[in-house]
Amino acid sequence: MDYLDQLEAEAIYILREVAGQFDRPALLFSGGKDSICLVHLALKAFRPGKFPFPLVHVDTGHNFQEALDYRDLLAKQLDEKLIVRYVEDTIKAKNLQDGKGKFPSRNGLQTYTLLDVIEEFEFDACIGGARRDEEKARAKERIFSVRDEFGQWDPKKQRPEIWNIYNGKIDKGENVRVFPISNWTELDVWNYIKRENIVLPSIYFTHERECILTENGQLMNTNKFVELDENDVIVTKNVRYRTVGDMTCTSAVESEAYTVDDIISEIKETKISERGATRMDDRVSEAAMEDRKKGGYF
Amino acid sequence: MELLRFFTAGNVDDGKSTLIGRLLFDSNSISTDIIETLTRQSKATGNDADIDLALLTDGLRAEREQGITIDVAYKYFTTEKRKFIIADTPGHSQYTRNMFTGASNTDLAIILVDARNGITDQTKRHSIISSILGIPHILVCINKMDLVNYDENVYNQIQEDYLKFSKELNLKNVSFIPTSALTGENVVTNSENLAWYKGASLFEFLEQVEIPHEEENQDSRFQVQYVIRPQTEDLHDYRGYAGSVLSGTFKKGQEVQIFPLESKTTISKIEQNGKEIIEASAGESIIIHLEHDLDVSRGSTIVPLNQQIESEKNLEATICWMDNKAFQAGQKLILQQNSFRTKAIVKEIDSKIDIHNFSEIESDGTIQLNEFCKIQLKTAENISFDSYKKNRKTGAFILINENTNNTVAAGIIN
Ligand SMILES: Nc1nc2c(ncn2[C@@H]2O[C@H](COP(=O)(O)OP(=O)(O)OP(=O)(O)O)[C@@H](O)[C@H]2O)c(=O)[nH]1
Numbered sequence: 148m149d150y151l152d153q154l155e156a157e158a159i160y161i162l163r164e165v166a167g168q169f170d171r172p173a174l175l176f177s178g179g180k181d182s183i184c185l186v187h188l189a190l191k192a193f194r195p196g197k198f199p200f201p202l203v204h205v206d207t208g209h210n211f212q213e214a215l216d217y218r219d220l221l222a223k224q225l226d227e228k229l230i231v232r233y234v235e236d237t238i239k240a241k242n243l244q245d246g247k248g249k250f251p252s253r254n255g256l257q258t259y260t261l262l263d264v265i266e267e268f269e270f271d272a273c274i275g276g277a278r279r280d281e282e283k284a285r286a287k288e289r290i291f292s293v294r295d296e297f298g299q300w301d302p303k304k305q306r307p308e309i310w311n312i313y314n315g316k317i318d319k320g321e322n323v324r325v326f327p328i329s330n331w332t333e334l335d336v337w338n339y340i341k342r343e344n345i346v347l348p349s350i351y352f353t354h355e356r357e358c359i360l361t362e363n364g365q366l367m368n369t370n371k372f373v374e375l376d377e378n379d380v381i382v383t384k385n386v387r388y389r390t391v392g393d394m395t396c397t398s399a400v401e402s403e404a405y406t407v408d409d410i411i412s413e414i415k416e417t418k419i420s421e422r423g424a425t426r427m428d429d430r431v432s433e434a435a436m437e438d439r440k441k442g443g444y445f
Numbered sequence: 446m447e448l449l450r451f452f453t454a455g456n457v458d459d460g461k462s463t464l465i466g467r468l469l470f471d472s473n474s475i476s477t478d479i480i481e482t483l484t485r486q487s488k489a490t491g492n493d494a495d496i497d498l499a500l501l502t503d504g505l506r507a508e509r510e511q512g513i514t515i516d517v518a519y520k521y522f523t524t525e526k527r528k529f530i531i532a533d534t535p536g537h538s539q540y541t542r543n544m545f546t547g548a549s550n551t552d553l554a555i556i557l558v559d560a561r562n563g564i565t566d567q568t569k570r571h572s573i574i575s576s577i578l579g580i581p582h583i584l585v586c587i588n589k590m591d592l593v594n595y596d597e598n599v600y601n602q603i604q605e606d607y608l609k610f611s612k613e614l615n616l617k618n619v620s621f622i623p624t625s626a627l628t629g630e631n632v633v634t635n636s637e638n639l640a641w642y643k644g645a646s647l648f649e650f651l652e653q654v655e656i657p658h659e660e661e662n663q664d665s666r667f668q669v670q671y672v673i674r675p676q677t678e679d680l681h682d683y684r685g686y687a688g689s690v691l692s693g694t695f696k697k698g699q700e701v702q703i704f705p706l707e708s709k710t711t712i713s714k715i716e717q718n719g720k721e722i723i724e725a726s727a728g729e730s731i732i733i734h735l736e737h738d739l740d741v742s743r744g745s746t747i748v749p750l751n752q753q754i755e756s757e758k759n760l761e762a763t764i765c766w767m768d769n770k771a772f773q774a775g776q777k778l779i780l781q782q783n784s785f786r787t788k789a790i791v792k793e794i795d796s797k798i799d800i801h802n803f804s805e806i807e808s809d810g811t812i813q814l815n816e817f818c819k820i821q822l823k824t825a826e827n828i829s830f831d832s833y834k835k836n837r838k839t840g841a842f843i844l845i846n847e848n849t850n851n852t853v854a855a856g857i858i859n
């Protein structure tokens with residue numbers, strides 16, 4: 148088997164294990180390329196049946212409109228259930244402090260909404276599109292990652308995960324995060340998108356956009372959440388997004404990639420990692436991701 | 446393009462993480478922003494070298510603070526020829542279960558030996574585990590050659606010692622490479638200092654080593670993971686058994702037997718990705734349809750009628766105990782083999798395996814963390830299996846503690 152066939156088969160196997168082992172699983176859908184691949188894999192795993200789980204989206208309110216439109220259209224086309232919960236509502240209900248600063252991030256806040264939606268529907272497994280090549284703490288996580296009642300990851304207490312035998316047994320109140328494409332790299336994802344002709348939101352491809360050029364050289368798009376001041380350097384460039392997170396903490400990269408093939412050659416050439424190129428939040432500390440995961444983040 | 450999975454093993458500080466870091470660094474597989482971060486961290490940890498490459502895989506705060514690997518890290522790189530999945534495992538004996546996790550489904554073990562120390566207990570332990578797991582290739586990297594003046598005699602002596610010790614282990618395909626992970630010699634590029642060594646560098650070795658596809662030629666096994674029943678108007682009677690071909694091949698029209706039921710039927714249809722296919726082979730995820738309406742559910746095993754599989758309640762197995770709490774007689778366990786689960790109890794502990802020389806010693810009735818034992822198990826329902834030697838997919842299982850839900854042991858069926 149070709150390596151993409153092997154990665155695909157592994158992911159389908161994991162998705163079916165989730166379906167077989169859990170009563171109330173959910174697929175966390177963000178509108179990004181990784182979760183779009185997950186949906187594609189779920190089609191292969193379960194059609195002609197329905198998905199044994201709903202798609203769940205935690206809407207931070209800072210999402211790109213293109214990603215939201217894509218999400219709604221996809222759920223409709225597939226005729227699968229979509230549950231959306233809003234960080235905005237959580238902030239109001241829990242009287243939380245919204246993100247502050249020049250680029251007000253809701254990255255930390257979305258964990259509250261996620262834990263609430265897990266509790267609301269009593270989800271016992273949440274499937275996510277995280278990959279081990281994204282970040283050094285993720286590189287340490289199991290495919291079936293057991294979380295306690297508070298959604299917390301304890302790296303010292305990970306269950307051994309041997310062969311392809313996945314132990315998803317948990318007590319009530321706990322949940323398992325499942326990562327079927329753990330072993331895929333960014334390039335694998337794009338090669339797969341190409342092979343399978345998967346349609347993506349337009350912001351993955353080059354387009355003209357007005358951006359703020361930040362001090363460390365990142366291109367942050369101008370939007371209603373970011374207050375401009377006179378010192379801001381505003382530029383208009385041909386850019387695309389390598390990851391589709393919040394507008395407030397995901398930066399664009401300069402690009403002339405019109406097609407998936409262009410993107411593949413671009414990624415092969417680039418010297419900067421996906422996170423390094425696009426995320427502002429992980430630069431803060433060396434263990435930012437580990438700490439957020441310990442707090443219940445994906 | 447092919448996929449090769451390998452892991453690194455060896456004693457604490459033999460240089461496993463450094464070797465992986467070096468391999469990725471010298472093959473230009475690390476992004477510049479990651480290199481910047483590593484350089485910054487290396488300064489902070491007071492390392493002499495400009496960049497401590499072990500930090501690439503030691504991704505947890507505790508690991509960076511203590512300078513050791515605690516849990517497996519997975520890393521990836523791709524060359525023109527292959528995609529590699531690397532499991533960098535801890536060398537500390539306390540974390541043997543994590544090493545076992547990383548090693549379990551790989552094609553190749555890289556066992557590091559510090560050239561100054563030669564074979565250690567951990568070298569032996571990890572070689573024995575590789576032998577138990579049936580890892581198809583063993584590559585011994587005799588590392589830190591820079592600290593023994595690149596002496597060929599040191600290398601030859603260790604090679605001889607290793608072959609002598611491992612004679613009993615039935616290791617398949619053992620190879621040796623002298624390296625210095627720190628300087629990068631013989632990792633990706635060859636080295637002047639090691640000019641006496643004429644073989645491949647580690648990188649070349651990885652690109653060339655033959656990837657075994659044992660399961661393709663073994664007897665055919667399929668296990669049901671999930672039953673697809675849309676129950677819609679137009680698919681009212683649709684009943685598909687979703688799962689993956691564990692080994693061998695399955696064909697439309699093939700007569701099969703379902704275990705543990707032991708009832709016979711015929712494969713009426715095979716589907717993959719919404720399309721009907723005629724034949725499916727090892728590794729493929731498919732949906733099987735059967736001619737008769739039988740009580741087939743998650744965990745049922747499908748086998749061609751003209752092939753045999755064991756199906757019974759008594760098993761002889763070798764297990765590695767992975768729970769902090771020692772085994773307690775009478776403990777209720779759940780056995781899981783792929784998607785099949787049944788209750789199980791340990792009837793007898795036959796012997797303990799001495800991890801230093803692979804000999805069997807008498808059991809004192811206990812099983813502690815990281816110990817290997819030969820045991821007799823009794824299951825509540827019939828389990829269909831092959832010996833692990835015959836089939837790595839149907840001969841392996843885990844044991845789960847019914848109270849804590851933890852995976853407490855990994856087992857292979859003898
Ligand atoms: N001189 C020299 N030092 C090396 C070499 N390889 C590794 N080291 C050093 O040995 C020390 C331990 O290296 P690691 O890579 O962390 O060892 P490890 O085998 O991963 O250790 P654990 O994962 O904790 O079992 C570090 O200080 C390395 O820089 C080598 O080839 N030559």
Ligand SMILES: [Mg+2]
Nearest residue numbers: 461462513514
């Ligand atoms: Mg290490």
